Amino acid sequence: MAKKFNGVLHKYNELPLQVKAAGWYTVCNILQKGIQFIFIPIYVRLLTTYEYGKYSVFQSWKEILVIFTTLNLYNGIFTKAMVMHEDDRDKYTASMQGLATVIAAFWVLMYAVFSRFFNKILDIDSVTMYLLFIYSALFSAQSFWAVRQRVENKYVGMVIVTLLMSVMTPGVSIILLLATDLREKSVIWGLLFVQILFGALFYCYHFSKSRTFYDGDYWKEAVRFNIPLIPHYLSLIILGQADRIMIERFCGNSEAGIYSLAYQISQMLNILVSAVNSVFVPWGYEQLKTGQIQKLEDSSKSLCLLYAAATLCIILVAPEVIFIAGGKEYFQAMWIIPSVSIGSYVVFCYGFYSLIEFYYSKTKYVMVASSVSAVLNVILNAVFIPMFGFIAAGYTTLASYLALMLMHFIFAKKISRDKIGTPAVFSDFSIMMSIAVLIVLGGGGMLLYNLPIARYAIISVMAVILILNRSRLIKMFGAVSKGRLAKENSDD
Numbered sequence: 001m002a003k004k005f006n007g008v009l010h011k012y013n014e015l016p017l018q019v020k021a022a023g024w025y026t027v028c029n030i031l032q033k034g035i036q037f038i039f040i041p042i043y044v045r046l047l048t049t050y051e052y053g054k055y056s057v058f059q060s061w062k063e064i065l066v067i068f069t070t071l072n073l074y075n076g077i078f079t080k081a082m083v084m085h086e087d088d089r090d091k092y093t094a095s096m097q098g099l100a101t102v103i104a105a106f107w108v109l110m111y112a113v114f115s116r117f118f119n120k121i122l123d124i125d126s127v128t129m130y131l132l133f134i135y136s137a138l139f140s141a142q143s144f145w146a147v148r149q150r151v152e153n154k155y156v157g158m159v160i161v162t163l164l165m166s167v168m169t170p171g172v173s174i175i176l177l178l179a180t181d182l183r184e185k186s187v188i189w190g191l192l193f194v195q196i197l198f199g200a201l202f203y204c205y206h207f208s209k210s211r212t213f214y215d216g217d218y219w220k221e222a223v224r225f226n227i228p229l230i231p232h233y234l235s236l237i238i239l240g241q242a243d244r245i246m247i248e249r250f251c252g253n254s255e256a257g258i259y260s261l262a263y264q265i266s267q268m269l270n271i272l273v274s275a276v277n278s279v280f281v282p283w284g285y286e287q288l289k290t291g292q293i294q295k296l297e298d299s300s301k302s303l304c305l306l307y308a309a310a311t312l313c314i315i316l317v318a319p320e321v322i323f324i325a326g327g328k329e330y331f332q333a334m335w336i337i338p339s340v341s342i343g344s345y346v347v348f349c350y351g352f353y354s355l356i357e358f359y360y361s362k363t364k365y366v367m368v369a370s371s372v373s374a375v376l377n378v379i380l381n382a383v384f385i386p387m388f389g390f391i392a393a394g395y396t397t398l399a400s401y402l403a404l405m406l407m408h409f410i411f412a413k414k415i416s417r418d419k420i421g422t423p424a425v426f427s428d429f430s431i432m433m434s435i436a437v438l439i440v441l442g443g444g445g446m447l448l449y450n451l452p453i454a455r456y457a458i459i460s461v462m463a464v465i466l467i468l469n470r471s472r473l474i475k476m477f478g479a480v481s482k483g484r485l486a487k488e489n490s491d492d
Helices: 002-014 017-046 049-070 077-084 089-113 115-122 126-151 155-179 184-209 216-250 253-290 293-316 318-325 328-335 337-359 363-388 392-419 428-447 452-468 470-491
Strands: none
Touching (some): 049 089, 077 126, 077 253, 089 126, 126 155, 216 363, 253 318, 293 318, 337 363, 337 428
């Protein structure tokens, strides 16, 4: 037994750093989402559907407001800057933190003047709003650190911090819920308190590494890059969060709570997306930089197969998952999971094409695609939620994501033709066919919700297919890791 253990340990030690990092990020994401999922049944049983809906709607408003209070500086420009300014990462990180502080302070002043207006529109009290502004400034610091850990493959600290936050957030929330009469505010404030605590630690850490608050060149670069992307980021949040807000307006908080449970379960698939993107996005930039287009095409095929299979599994087990997570009060949520899960898959697929747009800094295309699809989503929700109820929101969002995907596909084709000389960067046929097949199979899966044996037989067949194709997937991930490792070794 000891000999086998030593053999496994030896093989692990010989793995490239990028492979170890990707593996630990995957484990970390699984544990993080797993902990969150464990606490969902506790939340939904301690809170009424109305209170859980209030908490969920706050989460939606939080995601929207953070776009304005942080400019999403930790997305897009920051990952790219960690590659482009790799010799000046400390100064760049500290200066971005300074910029985030100024932006958050501006919005605090705006709120102080127009607090009654904001409170009425958002249905959020003043104490929670001020906590939200503090959270915004400090959340950026924690996000900058997290992105940099992924880029530099420093996975140990990332794993520890993520797990601590994952345990402390629900822990503090439940203590407040049981010890006070704050109800849904207990969950909201517990989330904000923990994020503020960790954010403050990283805020101090970044300034200790480089005592830089302002750098004109870096600030201008970030503002020029991210301002055009605000409609894009806002549109993505609207696509993912506006459903709950509009359901609350048209149907009520209880229905928003039911929809939110289905949405959260569907987002479990982001475990795969986060783990893959932590490796794939920087690697993808390197392939575009060196002209290794064939590697991108091969990788897209394997990733689509893996994620499509995972999406279908979530759809097939929806009745059991909803029963475990929420109970009978939330049973209608199982009809929402197929549309929301397929929508998440479409978002994953459009990420291939947005990679090209981000690399070549064609942010105007990104803005147009996101804005049009967000407006479409709001219009479809306004029409179909009153007509068919809150279940329609999942399908209107799926339709909007498909429109978003199509626009990114067209724009990326144009950019790659102009910049690379070929429109074929990814396996377009595999991507489009996987979406079409998933829609058909997802619809068929709903017809089998009363036939559990048939559903689990399908899952078993899919598992066998993935096992038979495991060498292909391992080869693809190995190529990505070795490519990044070779790049780093050449830089050294």
